[in-house]
Amino acid sequence: MTDDRAEHPPMREAFSLLGHEIRLEILAALIDEWVAAYTEPCTYAELMDAVDMQDSGKFNYHLGKLRGIYVEKVDDGYVPTAATTALYRTVLAYQPNQDIDRTRFTVDSACPSCGSEPVGTYERGFLSVDCDSCAEWVGFSYPFPKHGFENRSDDDAVRVAHRRCKHHVQLAHSGQCPFCAGPTTSQIRADALEEGNEPTVTIDCDSCSFRVGPRILFLLLLDPSATTALTDIGIDIDQYEWELPDPRIRIVSSNPLRVRVEIDGEERTAAIVIDESLDVCSVVIDQ
Ligand SMILES: [Zn+2]
Ligand SMILES: [Zn+2]
Structure with a gap:
């Protein structure tokens, strides 16, 4: 052997x-x-x-x-x-032994960097949404069963894949792997902030190969107090995470780690503070 x-x-x-x-x-x-x-x-x-x-x-x-x-x-x-x-x-x-004809299609949305219509692709079981016009946006990619395209338009399939990813991330963030039910670990690494980038967020299963690296905003869409605040300031929380306004992110404390995420609504701003396990510590709406 x-x-x-x-x-x-x-x-x-x-x-x-x-x-x-x-x-x-x-x-x-x-x-x-x-x-x-x-x-x-x-x-x-x-x-x-x-x-x-x-x-x-x-x-x-x-x-x-x-x-x-x-x-x-x-x-x-x-x-x-x-x-x-x-x-x-x-x-x-x-359906690993069946072909699919929908490998490339346009998505009814806008690139958060340049505003162009994004392109959806389906390859190796991953549904991805990217921008062909600029290299600024990291895009969205998640495993999506081929069966999910059945009786759905391209845009419906992307919506369903996005919602599916959200549910999996929610379960994983609650401490349970959505695939093997084993324990998960959520982590935020804030060093990227020093270079002006968003902090790196990961949720890993301790047993199987499941790993996601959602943006902080995506996680905020899973917390009831955060979504209530975002709705209060006029933000549609059902839109794609990349359609949400760009947040301002800064570290308010290193030990223990506290990261403040500010999102502007129509007139007011929501300030949400999360800890090193990505749990929401406080939510304030600035008038
Ligand atoms: Zn773009
Ligand atoms: Zn697992």
């Missing part, structure tokens, strides 16, 4: 168990009856019938390989585990 192969042993084991047509047939038969924890068990005979097998030795061998991970034996037969449906849904969502 090479060093490369030694990496990710649980993933390798889980995928390798699926590498047989009979096992896939067994899982397909079980998924058909899926009603979460209330799934009616499939008896041994029914399952053998469903996969059209006569050789019980062979059938037993493959069923045995799936047991414990993808299939559980209960009193009246066999049921799929939540791991089976999670994999099934991921494949259905990302």
